């Protein structure tokens with residue numbers, strides 16, 4: 565199993581928190597949360613990296629490829645920013661990496677449609693929900709230095725989500741009916757995976773305390789509600805506006821059994 569060790573980068577970041585009156589339980593919960601984020605942010609880099617060869621094969625404009633290349637660096641930096649918080653909380657900024665399956669290539673369709681599938685899944689679904697979750701969390705955050713970290717990460721995630729919707733704006737008018745239908749079928753699978761992934765990371769439990777919530781241990785029940793609201797109010801209408809059957813796909817995905825409760 566590969567290990568991610570950002571202890572050196574975390575110490576070098578020079579990030580500090582004010583004196584916090586935390587119970588051991590609150591501190592452990594906060595360290596666990598930020599360490600989990602550190603891993604998730606770091607491995608997001610590999611997803612954007614996987615898009616680049618696909619964009620080349622699909623003859624996507626080179627400026628858009630450069631934008632994605634910048635996003636790789638942003639996700640790696642988010643990983644270090646979260647590691648710095650772990651370090652400031654007194655934790656070790658290192659963790660085992662989960663198995664990392666390769667980014668889906670979708671060989672059953674052409675390069676442009678394959679890229680569109682990944683764009684939908686990564687930017688229009690995952691990054692759009694990330695914006696909602698981090699945006700809300702920022703409002704709950706206590707220490708100013710921590711709020712500044714979330715603000716900086718949020719600004720990048722907004723860029724990642726917007727990139728997806730903007731690319732879709734330019735690609736969608738050229739989809740024929742069969743392509744829209746195939747993308748609709750793909751969206752059912754993408755939504756089902758997305759739901760399971762988010763629910764796994766948002767356990768249905770309250771934050772252990774208001775103090776823990778102020779340093780990033782969110783209320784999982786509220787986060788789950790926000791996730792569902794974001795899909796219903798932002799993602800589905802965004803897909804529908806661009807001629808993709810988002811509502812039908814989301815309803816179909818919800819009927820599929822979930823491995824997560």
Ligand SMILES: [Fe+2]
Nearest residue numbers: 605608639642
């Ligand atoms: Fe990120």
Ligand SMILES: [Fe+2]
Nearest residue numbers: 608691721724
């Ligand atoms: Fe992102």
